Amino acid sequence: MAASSVEDLLARAEEREAERQRSVTVHKELELEFDVGNLLAVDKNPAPRGVGAGCPQREALLRALARDNTQLLVGQLWALPSERAEGGAGPVVARLPDPSTRLPREKPLPKPKPLTRWEQFARLKGIRPTRKKRGTLVWDEAAKEWRRRWGYQRAGGDPSRDWLLEVPDSAHPLEDQFAKKRQEKREKVARNEYNRLRNLARAHRGGAAAAAAELHPTGHQDRSELGRVTALARVSTASVGRFQPRLPKEPRAPQSARGKKRRFGPVLGDLDGEKKRQLELVRSLGSKKTPLDLTRAVNKQLREDEAEAAKAKGKKQGQRGKRGRRQQQRLGGAKGKKSGGAARRGKAGRPGGGGFKGKRK
Template structure:
């Protein structure tokens, strides 16, 4: 009884040892192709046809076993790569992957090359090459690299140089350092003046008063004439502050945005007047006869007739003048 138990224990131990050995050792008829850079393993061994044609559980088990064996071979190849500790001695063990051997397909097509511009075509035709100038240059005096332009540029400020060259035709007794400082002050003052002029011009352009839509009519009311006078007053540069006043003109300065002030009827007032006003509005809205200004329409018609008569008269005179000149030219030719 005891012997049987010992044999069973030994058989179980041998089976466990074989199972462990089988878990790390995989035998294939054809060796797999590995691309460790992409963590890729290619298995060209044909799978068992009987297992694939069988039932679903058997086919699933076959595929799982095949995937497990190929993964085991890939992991074994990774363990053969040179490894190192990341982050010191206590860090995780990492392996350096080689360069990928297979080019994986792109998700999107590669971008198309940008077509050359007209300047690029002209430069290629003429052989012009673009040369980019660096912003730093070597300063021989300071023995260091400095900016090409601006503050602390290479060469320094001529007004602060220890040596100043006397130009030709200049007074040899003149202080050249003072001249350089004076020219610099004048240049700075000129730039500041130009800046202030630009600001003033921009301010004037942004605060110009738009012209009022005034149209000539045959008869202008008192309100229209007052509006014209206010617009003419504020059309000056001082907005009418120093403009002489007209006779009987009010002493207060008209506001810049002066206009007709709206008047609202009181909330509590004469109910009869409000009722009559609403009835008149409803009567005008319901009436089919258009509201016509007889005087204005007659004046417009008269002006139109006068303009047509003047145009016809001018046309007749021009034709008569052409006829007379033609007759004179014919008489001269006959003589």
């Protein structure tokens, strides 16, 4: 009786051992290709029957196949040289070999950050940094977590939310320190906002500030200038103000203010329009009527002739005005000499006579 019980126990132990061996032993017709560096196993064996769609045992077959392949991959990992971490008291670790399969990246490699001017100078001169750069996170003992060094929810909490404040010796004993703290914070926020706006104005002083200065954004506009600014703002959209809502009594802007939008015909598909344009071109080339507007051309030529004549006349009058006085002076001198000689002749030919006839008194 005792011998049979011992034999039964040994038989059961052998069955359990065989079952355990079967759980870690996997037989494959074709050996798998392993890339232990990437924890990758490639199974080239044909898929088992019943894996097709609609098979009731599909999920069970796929789970069994994944389990066998994972078991083979884990066996490859246990074949690597391993050691105990943390001085023999930690878990068993193994160093993976270099991967042999090149996997594609979702995004390109990040570009190295360009050096600043000081970093370039320090590298050129061989200067090494003397202190480590401070991080943005610090440990907050009160909250027991890592928080930002500055800004909202920074480490140490907001001083304005303290439930107890010390009154300085130089302050009035009845002064509200909490109200003073809030006032100082408001002034600090206002000063920071003023500095931010001033920096923006300094940065845009060249281009945008000059354009903004013409529009007087501080409020010194008349009615016409306000209308012009409104029209400019309306047509500054991608649709040139086509879909912008209007005020109840706002007039529609003229086409010149909105700008003329060029229209282009379709390149393909408009056969009727292309045929019509080609027929009009052939008809205009074959017609006897000249495409030139004779009336307009004649009027233009007459205006040009009149302009040339007026120009020549003005030039001639100008030359005559300069030389006319000299010519008149010469002619006047010659006439004076001639009249003087005739007077002398008349005086010499008539006794006691003058150069003209007259009655004696």
